[in-house]
Amino acid sequence: MTSRINVLLSDQSIPAHWGKSNISFAGDSVTIHLADSPDAARAVQAAARKLTNQGIRDVALAGEGWTEALQWRFASGFGEALEPGTIEWNGAGDQLEAQRDAALWLKSLTHASPEALSPEVLADEVAERLTALAPEKITSRRIVGEALLAAGWVGIHGVGRGSDRPPVMLELDYNPTGDTNAPVSVALVGKGITFDSGGYSIKPSTGMVTMKCDMGGAATVAAALKLAIRRGLDKRVKLYLCCAENLVSGHAYKLGDILHYKNGTSVEIVNTDAEGRLVLADGLIAANEAGAERIIDAATLTGAAMVALGSDYNALFCGDDAVAAEALTAAAKADEGLWRLPLAPIHADKCPSVFADTANSVAQKGGGGGGASNAAGFLSRFAGTPPKGWIHLDLAGSYVGGNGQNHEGATALGLLTVTELLMQA
Structure with a gap:
C-alpha cells in the first residue's frame, strides 16, 4: 500500500465479525479498539506492528484520544528496521518528530x-x-x-x-x-x-x-x-x-x-x-x-x-x-x-x-x-x-x-x- 491511511482510536469494543483482532478497517481508515485492552499503550503499539505487517507505511493519526504518549507508542511499533515509514502526528508534532528523528x-x-x-x-x-x-x-x-x-x-x-x-x-x-x-x-x-x-x-x-x-x-x-x-x-x-x-x-x-x-x-x-x-x-x-x-x-x-x-x-x-x-x-x-x-x-x-x-x-x-x-x-x-x-x-x-x-x-x-x-x- 502507498496511500496514506488514517488511524483512529475507539473506546468501543470491536464488532464480533472482526474476530479476536482489535483492528477494524473501513475505506482508507483503520480503527484501533481499546475497550477490551487492559493496557492501552501496549495495545496501540501491537496494532502498529500489525499494520506494518500488512504493508502499511504511511499513516495519519486522526480523530480524538491520541495523547502524546499513545502517539509515541504507535511510532515505537510502526515500521521496519530499514523502512520506518511516515507518520502524520495528531498534536505535539514538533516534539514527537524530534523524538523520532533521534530514535x-x-x-x-x-x-x-x-x-x-x-x-x-x-x-x-x-x-x-x-x-x-x-x-x-x-x-x-x-x-x-x-x-x-x-x-x-x-x-x-x-x-x-x-x-x-x-x-x-x-x-x-x-x-x-x-x-x-x-x-x-x-x-x-x-x-x-x-x-x-x-x-x-x-x-x-x-x-x-x-x-x-x-x-x-x-x-x-x-x-x-x-x-x-x-x-x-x-x-x-x-x-x-x-x-x-x-x-x-x-x-x-x-x-x-x-x-x-x-x-x-x-x-x-x-x-x-x-x-x-x-x-x-x-x-x-x-x-x-x-x-x-x-x-x-x-x-x-x-x-x-x-x-x-x-x-x-x-x-x-x-x-x-x-x-x-x-x-x-x-x-x-x-x-x-x-x-x-x-x-x-x-x-x-x-x-x-x-x-x-x-x-x-x-x-x-x-x-x-x-x-x-x-x-x-x-x-x-x-x-x-x-x-x-x-x-x-x-x-x-x-x-x-x-x-x-x-x-x-x-x-x-x-x-x-x-x-x-x-x-x-
Missing part, C-alpha cells in the same frame, strides 16, 4: 554493518552530527590507537588492540554557558563496541550474529544528548564514547593479562567477552576527572540483565536510593520500562583475583549467578562518588528479535529516560 538515528547507527561502522567511523559520525546542531557550543577530540595507551586509557586500548581498525575514545563537550570554567552537570558514558566476537573467549555464531548492536549504549547516550539539545538543554554535558572492535588476532588481549588503570586499580582478564566493563571503566575515570556532578553510563553489558528482565525493561543499577528514584521517575515519565536490580558494596568484590585487585568477571558461563550485579559492582570501582550520583543502565531491552511490539533490531528503549535525566539535571 531513527540511534537505530541507524545500531543497524549499520560492522564493516561500515568502525570505531573511528562511530566516533566521527557522532561528533559531526552533534556538532552540526550547535557548532558554537560543542568541542570534541578523539584519542586513537596507541595514543590511548600513552594517555592511560588501558581498557579501550586493550580491548581494541586485536583489530586492524584502531580503538577510539571520543570526548565531546557541550557547553551552552559560554564559560570554560562552568561545572559539568552530567557526564554520559557509552559502550561503543562496534563488533564483539568475544575475543579469545569467542562467542558461538548464534551469539555473535547480532553483535553489531554492542555499541547500543554509545548510540543511546549520543541520541539522548541530541534530543536534549533540540529541547533546549542549558547545562554543560560531556559525552564519552568508548569505541573498539573486540576481535581475535596475534595482537589481541588474552586471558591472564593484567590491565593497570589510571585510578590505581589492577584487573586480571579471565574472560575476554566481558569487555564492555573494561572500556566503560576508562570512560568513568574520565568523567570523574572532568568533575561531573552526575555520571550516567549506558551499555548492552550483560546477558544476565536480559535473562532477568526480558526486552520490556532496561536494568538500573545505582547505589543511592534517592538517585535511583530519580531515574525510575524519569523512566515512568518517558513511559519506558526500567527496573532496579541489586547493587551493594559486596558486588565490587564478586570477581576476585589472586593476581590483581579484581578480575573482570567470574570464570563461569555467563559470569556466574548475579552476573549483571557483578558487572555493575566491577564498574563501581571506577565510578567515584559524584555529588548527584552515578547511574548505570544495562540496556537489556535495547535490541530484540521481532516480536508483537517491536521490529527486529534496535528498540531505542532508554533514549527518552536518559533525555529526561539530562533535562532534569
Whole structure:
C-alpha cells in the first residue's frame, strides 16, 4: 500500500465479525479498539506492528484520544528496521518528530554493518552530527590507537588492540554557558563496541550474529544528548564514547593479562567477552576527572540483565536510593520500562583475583549467578562518588528479535529516560 491511511482510536469494543483482532478497517481508515485492552499503550503499539505487517507505511493519526504518549507508542511499533515509514502526528508534532528523528538515528547507527561502522567511523559520525546542531557550543577530540595507551586509557586500548581498525575514545563537550570554567552537570558514558566476537573467549555464531548492536549504549547516550539539545538543554554535558572492535588476532588481549588503570586499580582478564566493563571503566575515570556532578553510563553489558528482565525493561543499577528514584521517575515519565536490580558494596568484590585487585568477571558461563550485579559492582570501582550520583543502565531491552511490539533490531528503549535525566539535571 502507498496511500496514506488514517488511524483512529475507539473506546468501543470491536464488532464480533472482526474476530479476536482489535483492528477494524473501513475505506482508507483503520480503527484501533481499546475497550477490551487492559493496557492501552501496549495495545496501540501491537496494532502498529500489525499494520506494518500488512504493508502499511504511511499513516495519519486522526480523530480524538491520541495523547502524546499513545502517539509515541504507535511510532515505537510502526515500521521496519530499514523502512520506518511516515507518520502524520495528531498534536505535539514538533516534539514527537524530534523524538523520532533521534530514535531513527540511534537505530541507524545500531543497524549499520560492522564493516561500515568502525570505531573511528562511530566516533566521527557522532561528533559531526552533534556538532552540526550547535557548532558554537560543542568541542570534541578523539584519542586513537596507541595514543590511548600513552594517555592511560588501558581498557579501550586493550580491548581494541586485536583489530586492524584502531580503538577510539571520543570526548565531546557541550557547553551552552559560554564559560570554560562552568561545572559539568552530567557526564554520559557509552559502550561503543562496534563488533564483539568475544575475543579469545569467542562467542558461538548464534551469539555473535547480532553483535553489531554492542555499541547500543554509545548510540543511546549520543541520541539522548541530541534530543536534549533540540529541547533546549542549558547545562554543560560531556559525552564519552568508548569505541573498539573486540576481535581475535596475534595482537589481541588474552586471558591472564593484567590491565593497570589510571585510578590505581589492577584487573586480571579471565574472560575476554566481558569487555564492555573494561572500556566503560576508562570512560568513568574520565568523567570523574572532568568533575561531573552526575555520571550516567549506558551499555548492552550483560546477558544476565536480559535473562532477568526480558526486552520490556532496561536494568538500573545505582547505589543511592534517592538517585535511583530519580531515574525510575524519569523512566515512568518517558513511559519506558526500567527496573532496579541489586547493587551493594559486596558486588565490587564478586570477581576476585589472586593476581590483581579484581578480575573482570567470574570464570563461569555467563559470569556466574548475579552476573549483571557483578558487572555493575566491577564498574563501581571506577565510578567515584559524584555529588548527584552515578547511574548505570544495562540496556537489556535495547535490541530484540521481532516480536508483537517491536521490529527486529534496535528498540531505542532508554533514549527518552536518559533525555529526561539530562533535562532534569
